[in-house]
Amino acid sequence: MTEVIASRGFRGPSNEEAIEAIHNELDALWDDASFVPDMDRMTFATAVIEAAANIVQHALPVAEKPVEIDVDISVRPTRLVARVSAFNAREPFANDMQASMPDSDAESGRGLALIEALVTTVTFERQDGTNTWILTRDT
Template structure:
């Protein structure tokens, strides 16, 4: 098993306050893992925040319970990993999962393409009403 040097997380309602809380957790993570190069910090932070923002903006509840966001971020010796989950959420539509950049005049639809440019891998899992994006960046 790969050694985890630092870990931070957040779980709560899927709202604008969650984005601020996740930013705070990322700032604390970089304090704990100051050896991570600045470029890796910036690109990974952008990818995690973009993933979380997509959940806040687009995730729809599967039932009566509201969507909750859950972010678990780990720093390993040569890898950054974030599991960004939407609990109690509908499965995204196939068109929501497209990673192609839209045309220049489109006002949205760049999120997944941007995330894929910033990290090494992006994977998606769905289990028991939870959508999880796993972002990995090799450092």
């Protein structure tokens, strides 16, 4: 297992305030891992925020409990890793998981394609009412 040099996280209600809190956690993470190149910081942070924003905008609760978002971000010597989870969420539709870019006049649907363009790998897991996207970027 690769050593974790710095980590940050957030868990709370899936709402617009969560996005601001995740931005703040990313800013604090870069303070602890100042050696990460600016381009890697920018692209990785954009991918993490896009994944979180997709949850805030599109995740539907599986029952009466509201959707919660959980983001766990870590810096390793040669890799950035984020686990972005939606707790109490329905499974995304299959077409929500397609990474192709929509037509130029489409108003949405670019999220996953953008994320995949910014990171090295994107994987998806579903377990016990939780959807988790794992994003990695090699540095």
